Amino acid sequence: MDQDSERARFVDDHWAKLVQRVQMVMPMADELQSGGMLQYEPYCKIRAADTNQEKMRELYEVLHSGGDKVKSAFHSSLEKHEPSLFRALGSTGHHTHSEKTHSSEISPVIHKYMKLICSEYQYVTEYNSLPGEHVLLSERFTQPLILRKHRDRKEREEEISSSGKRFQQVLSSRSSGDSVHLSSLFDPDDHGFSPRSVILQGNSGNGKSFTVQKIMMDWASGHLYKGRFDIVFHLKCKEINRIPGEKSLVEILSCSCSLTSDDFSQILQQSPEKVLLVIDGFDELKLTQDTNDTSAHTDLLQKAPPVDTLCALLRGRILPESFLLVSSRSTATDTLSNLLKGPQRFSEIVGFSEKGVEEYFQKFFQNEKLYKEAYTSVKANETLITACSIPVVCWIICTTIQERFKYGAGARSGLETTTSIYVDFVCTLLEHHCQGLSQSVPTLLRSLGQLAERGMQEQQVLLDEKSVNETISDPAGNPFLCKFLFKRRIHQETMFSFMHLSFQEFFTALYYVLLDEEKSQRKLTRSLLMDGFSKPHFAAVVQFAFGLLNKDVRLTLEKHGLLNRPKKQACLKLCVCLFIRPKTQAHLKEWILEKVKGCSLSSKTVLFVLHCLYELHEEDFVKEAMESWERINPDGKFLSRTDFCALLFCSQCCQSFEEISELYLTSQDLSMILPELHKFKKASLIIIDPSDSDLGELIYALARGQTLSSQSVRVETCKLMYSHVFSLDLSINKEPSSICIKICLLHHPDLQSFSLTFPHSEIINIDWTRLFQIIHQRDSEALLSFLHSFSNLKNMEMRVGRVTELLSVWILQMTQNCPSLTELMVEAGFLLEDGIKILQSSNTRPSCMMTLYGFICNEPSEKCTDYCDHRSRCNQKVKILLNDQGFSMKTL
Numbered sequence: 077m078d079q080d081s082e083r084a085r086f087v088d089d090h091w092a093k094l095v096q097r098v099q100m101v102m103p104m105a106d107e108l109q110s111g112g113m114l115q116y117e118p119y120c121k122i123r124a125a126d127t128n129q130e131k132m133r134e135l136y137e138v139l140h141s142g143g144d145k146v147k148s149a150f151h152s153s154l155e156k157h158e159p160s161l162f163r164a165l166g167s168t169g170h171h172t173h174s175e176k177t178h179s180s181e182i183s184p185v186i187h188k189y190m191k192l193i194c195s196e197y198q199y200v201t202e203y204n205s206l207p208g209e210h211v212l213l214s215e216r217f218t219q220p221l222i223l224r225k226h227r228d229r230k231e232r233e234e235e236i237s238s239s240g241k242r243f244q245q246v247l248s249s250r251s252s253g254d255s256v257h258l259s260s261l262f263d264p265d266d267h268g269f270s271p272r273s274v275i276l277q278g279n280s281g282n283g284k285s286f287t288v289q290k291i292m293m294d295w296a297s298g299h300l301y302k303g304r305f306d307i308v309f310h311l312k313c314k315e316i317n318r319i320p321g322e323k324s325l326v327e328i329l330s331c332s333c334s335l336t337s338d339d340f341s342q343i344l345q346q347s348p349e350k351v352l353l354v355i356d357g358f359d360e361l362k363l364t365q366d367t368n369d370t371s372a373h374t375d376l377l378q379k380a381p382p383v384d385t386l387c388a389l390l391r392g393r394i395l396p397e398s399f400l401l402v403s404s405r406s407t408a409t410d411t412l413s414n415l416l417k418g419p420q421r422f423s424e425i426v427g428f429s430e431k432g433v434e435e436y437f438q439k440f441f442q443n444e445k446l447y448k449e450a451y452t453s454v455k456a457n458e459t460l461i462t463a464c465s466i467p468v469v470c471w472i473i474c475t476t477i478q479e480r481f482k483y484g485a486g487a488r489s490g491l492e493t494t495t496s497i498y499v500d501f502v503c504t505l506l507e508h509h510c511q512g513l514s515q516s517v518p519t520l521l522r523s524l525g526q527l528a529e530r531g532m533q534e535q536q537v538l539l540d541e542k543s544v545n546e547t548i549s550d551p552a553g554n555p556f557l558c559k560f561l562f563k564r565r566i567h568q569e570t571m572f573s574f575m576h577l578s579f580q581e582f583f584t585a586l587y588y589v590l591l592d593e594e595k596s597q598r599k600l601t602r603s604l605l606m607d608g609f610s611k612p613h614f615a616a617v618v619q620f621a622f623g624l625l626n627k628d629v630r631l632t633l634e635k636h637g638l639l640n641r642p643k644k645q646a647c648l649k650l651c652v653c654l655f656i657r658p659k660t661q662a663h664l665k666e667w668i669l670e671k672v673k674g675c676s677l678s679s680k681t682v683l684f685v686l687h688c689l690y691e692l693h694e695e696d697f698v699k700e701a702m703e704s705w706e707r708i709n710p711d712g713k714f715l716s717r718t719d720f721c722a723l724l725f726c727s728q729c730c731q732s733f734e735e736i737s738e739l740y741l742t743s744q745d746l747s748m749i750l751p752e753l754h755k756f757k758k759a760s761l762i763i764i765d766p767s768d769s770d771l772g773e774l775i776y777a778l779a780r781g782q783t784l785s786s787q788s789v790r791v792e793t794c795k796l797m798y799s800h801v802f803s804l805d806l807s808i809n810k811e812p813s814s815i816c817i818k819i820c821l822l823h824h825p826d827l828q829s830f831s832l833t834f835p836h837s838e839i840i841n842i843d844w845t846r847l848f849q850i851i852h853q854r855d856s857e858a859l860l861s862f863l864h865s866f867s868n869l870k871n872m873e874m875r876v877g878r879v880t881e882l883l884s885v886w887i888l889q890m891t892q893n894c895p896s897l898t899e900l901m902v903e904a905g906f907l908l909e910d911g912i913k914i915l916q917s918s919n920t921r922p923s924c925m926m927t928l929y930g931f932i933c934n935e936p937s938e939k940c941t942d943y944c945d946h947r948s949r950c951n952q953k954v955k956i957l958l959n960d961q962g963f964s965m966k967t968l
């Protein structure tokens with residue numbers, strides 16, 4: 077660091093004290109002005125300020141905008157005009173952390189402590205780690221989005237209810253692209269004040285403990301708060317609850333690290349303003365009534381119940397000069413704020429931004445290909461990508477996908493339904509983030525379900541305190557709820573919410589499927605089934621309900637004690653057990669079967685049903701439903717990637733399927749659905765901007781995979797400027813085994829369309845991609861010679877603009893070069909005299925017949941060269957037959 081920045085650091089670090097204690101502000105300002113560091117206008121403002129503190133705050137504006145150079149000049153001035161204060165601040169210049177610790181008596185102790193912290197905090201043990209397994213914190217930690225402001229009611233509603241792209245937009249509008257960095261948590265504010273305490277709020281699983289670990293690690297490795305804090309201590313509220321008896325702060329700290337009481341006393345007393353205490357999980361602290369007392373607990377060595385000692389620290393009775401960073405869930409932030417003394421700052425870990433999620437996936441997989449595959453598949457699912465802003469959800473999703481990769485399957489196979497991820501999330505929080513639940517898990521789930529349902533019915537995501545207290549016995553101890561304080565006129569209002577609307581939907585679904593049969597049916601039916609989509613906001617609830625019926629999902633719930641096996645009737649009566657009744661399952665399945673058999677469904681319903689089937693993920697039932705579904709008609713609606721994955725899964729489960737119409741596909745969708753396409757008896761596809769090889773692969777896939785006795789696939793292409801193939805009609809027959817391909821071309825100079833019939837076995841020997849390339853290049857010569865190479869072609873039909881001399885030669889060659897061709901039919905706009913002349917003097921191979929339709933001109937001279945409407949009397953339609961016997965022409 078150069079001298080200016082060292083001095084600037086000194087000024088920043090001591091700014092709070094300087095504001096309070098500098099007396100000679102004006103002589104210093106005069107000096108700065110004469111040195112050209114202070115303009116006339118701010119100088120006047122400083123002079124006009126009433127008190128020295130106000131003058132210093134005005135001066136801060138100048139120092140802040142002037143940067144290190146101006147701060148360095150201020151440093152020199154301070155040394156000259158306030159020598160005793162300067163000395164009292166401990167240094168005539170800024171020393172780096174290592175210099176300071178070396179010069180200090182206790183440096184070896186701190187040094188040892190830092191080393192210990194490094195070795196202990198560098199690893200992360202994951203929820204599923206086997207003994208001895210861990211990952212490096214540096215290889216996993218991803219910077220979360222930290223905001224320093226409270227959001228108002230409307231903003232909160234917006235965050236909770238939006239999803240996908242909109243959600244990301246909302247998040248980035250909150251942060252204006254900037255997240256508070258860990259290094260600036262204690263930075264002075266615009267007025268030059270540094271807070272004594274910083275609250276780090278965050279929902280369960282949002283990474284408070286992880287962030288605290290990162291802070292400890294970075295400080296201990298000399299990368300964070302260097303020069304600002306000599307020592308950083310870490311206290312976990314969860315552990316403080318468990319410390320028996322009465323303990324002083326020094327004793328509590330020595331429980332969590334290897335320093336002796338003497339070491340602590342020395343460190344804490346020598347320069348308390350250089351000490352940061354990081355207190356993690358305030359919400360878990362078991363506060364008692366006594367904790368609220370005002371006893372004068374001010375001594376580092378004074379013994380008291382550990383929780384009381386901690387509260388004395390928070391209140392600033394012990395170590396008032398030291399700094400505190402306290403993490404807490406939102407449900408306890410107000411209590412924490414009331415306890416804290418001195419200037420405090422609010423900050424909130426909001427979770428991962430869009431960039432953060434991608435970075436997390438990258439770090440997790442450490443393999444470009446796997447990360448991309450996993451991230452792309454999750455990004456396609458609006459609900460999951462939104463839930464990924466919760467770091468623990470990211471971990472669950474990546475771990476689940478990694479397992480699939482390990483067993484050789486793609487990211488979409490196996491159980492990765494949205495419901496299964498939500499169930500894993502609930503189980504993880506209950507197992508690892510809920511030590512002191514004041515009620516049983518079934519009671520907790522039921523009450524959460526009731527609350528969620530109430531919100532759904534009233535279409536509200538912010539739930540008022542009264543309803544929450546009526547339904548939930550201990551909202552503050554509930555890891556699934558968030559609490560917000562809002563200003564309402566001259567008062568504060570408290571509201572609760574689920575972490576996101578999707579969790580409200582999930583808990584409603586869980587509540588519905590766990591009710592007794594009659595109630596469950598009534599609720600589900602009333603919510604959606606009977607009245608169709610009159611309540612579209614319930615669609616996600618029903619999809620989650622289907623997801624909860626899945627066998628593996630139920631097993632997970634059972635394994636974590638969230639569900640019981642149905643046989644325990646006794647528990648049922650006591651209402652302490654939960655299980656999904658067979659009739660509820662049957663009821664939901666019957667509804668699907670009825671829907672798919674019914675009259676044609678709207679595209680919305682089609683997609684909804686596909687998602688229900690996907691969430692259910694029960695192959696036998698999906699097969700039954702798909703095979704009785706007469707026609708899937710997305711109605712030209714462009715499917716999202718999630719919609720498409722649901723369709724893909726459903727088609728993978730069945731053997732054959734009646735009809736799918738107007739299915740829009742991207743090139744990527746096409747390659748994914750190709751292996752299933754042969755199962756559709758009738759399909760009409762619209763492919764967006766297909767490449768030549770896409771079209772070639774499509775023909776191969778249909779020819780190779782053919783299992784049906786007959787199949788017809790119609791393909792249209794979109795974005796015509798890139799493709800000269802307008803449409804393809806493929807009809808495949810098993811008996812007689814043949815495939816007919818009709819290719820309609822756009823703006824081709826000679827051919828408008830042609831249709832080719834081959835024996836089935838021939839298709840895979842043809843280089844279709846090459847054919848489409850030739851068409852694309854509009855190379856007529858190459859096209860004709862390519863068609864001539866079809867030795868097994870049976871029939872050919874073509875549509876041309878005009879039969880010229882050249883074209884007549886060409887079609888005659890066709891009959892010669894394709895030995896199996898038995899029929900050639902040409903539908904022409906106009907037959908030119910020269911073209912007819914060539915045909916008149918020719919004949920075909922035996923057993924090959926050529927038929928031509930088109931107009932000729934009957935004028936003796938000045939013949940038309942094209943079909944002309946205004947002279948239609950001279951243009952007459954004719955039919956020409958050409959076989960091995962020769963030529964004949966008939967007017968029609």
Ligand SMILES: Nc1ncnc2c1ncn2[C@@H]1O[C@H](COP(=O)(O)OP(=O)(O)OP(=O)(O)O)[C@@H](O)[C@H]1O
Pocket residue numbers: 216217218219220278279280281282283284285286287357405436467468469471509555
């Ligand atoms: N910044 C991060 N980078 C990478 N992973 C993270 C991050 N934050 C959290 N995680 C993942 O999420 C999990 C849960 O985080 P953590 O335990 O810190 O949550 P918490 O906010 O402390 O929850 P609670 O309030 O329930 O204690 C971690 O074990 C880790 O897998």
